[in-house]
Amino acid sequence: MxxxxxxxxxxxxxxxxxATIDDGRANALLKGAYDLHVHSGPSTMPRQVDHLEAAEEAVAAGMKGLLFKDHHYSVAPFIPLLDRVLARPDFKMYSGLVLNNSTGGFNPYVVDAQLKMGARLIWMPTAQAANHVRSAHRKTRLASNVQLKSSPLLSPLDPLGNVLDPVKQILDSIAEFDAILSSGHLHVWEIWKLFDEARARGVKRLLINHPMYGLHFSYEDIRDLARLGAVVEQSAGLYIDSRFNTYSPQELKEHIEAAGVEHSSIGSDLGQVDNPTPVQGMREVIKLCLALGFSDDDVRMMVATNPARLVGQEG
Structure with missing residues (x-):
């Protein structure tokens, strides 16, 4: 209780x-923003909006792009179809592959094929990561609301803490395509080992999703990985008025400041039923950041500049 x-x-x-922040100020900051954490449908879990509806709402808000994430399939091959239907060449849509058992796990051949079909982001395991499953079993963090067939717990490390050879091949492919590597739902210790190997193999775009939520980060871990070049993404749904709310507004401020605005981004992590839509969530978290004392320039860096840089839209 x-x-x-x-x-x-x-x-x-x-x-x-x-409620203390004017809609106009927040809407101005939404223009040009990118949301790299959109859970639209179809999916194994109920979704409030499908991929096209999410894109249409984002276009109406003046945003510049979305990245679709599903735990059990890649939207990347469908992006050309979505582009044709949406018919907005100025609006960018992206997706990638989550390395769960349901998508092939640590299979370098699947990753190679998806990168060649346009995937921009490769997530480490999420719902089937060993850390996720253990956390969900304790009913603390990362609990799932869909029950798939039981499958092996995934870690990118062997029992001695060394990065698995297939994972090394995957890192080489990510480096070759200059794609983004996300930490997924791994434990922070696994992330340190993985990111060290990734950087040694030439991976330039590193992303950490909601580090304080189920990944066992300390503020020092956030600070040090940010200094090594990782972008630290905070999930709007964990802080605003959503059923996923876990943290206070003050904790949002602390979580951002641990990495520094220059190394931070914000994604909605929304699209589920009974939650704000991704665009609504982005608007609310923008207002929340402004109310916490972040400047318009700070917010623009976190919702536009830094995520744009991650997907190669620096200009």
Whole structure:
């Protein structure tokens, strides 16, 4: 009950702070923004919007791009079809592959094929990562709301803590295509080992998703990995008025400051039923950041400049 009470207090505080910021100011910052963490459908889990609806809402808000994430298939091969239907060449859509058992796990041949079909981001395992499964079993973080067939727990490391050879091949492919490597839902210790190997193999684009949520990061881990070049993404849904709210507004401020605005990005991590849409979530987290004292330039860096740089849209 204590955790539920705290989440209620978090949501109430977030709503109060969000209400202090003018819509016009937030909408201006949405223009040109990129959301690299969109959970639209179809999916194994119920979704509020499909990929096309998510894109249409983002275009209407003046955003510049979205990246679609599904835990169990890659949207990348469908991006050309979505581009044709949406008919907005100024709006960019991306996707990638999550290395769960349901998509082939640590299979370098699947990764190679997806990169050649346009995948821009390769996530380490999420719902089938060993860290995720253990955390969900404890019912603390990263719990899943869909029950798939049981499958092996995935780690990119062998029992001695060495990066697996197939994972090394995957890292080489990511480097070859200058794609993004995400830490997925690995444990922070696994991420340190993985990112060291990735950097040694020429991977330039490193992304950490919601580090304080189920990945066992310390503030020092965030700071040090950011200094090594990783972009640290915070998930809007964990801080605003959503059913995934876990942290207070003050914790959002602390989580961003641990990495520094210059190394931070914000993605919605939304699209689920009974939650704000991705665009609504981005608008609310922009307001929340402004209410917490981040400047317009700070927010623009986190929702536009840094995510644009990750997907190769620096200009």
């Amino acid at each position: 204590a955790a539920a009470d705290q989440a209620t207090r978090n949501r109430e505080e977030a709503r109060h702070l969000i």
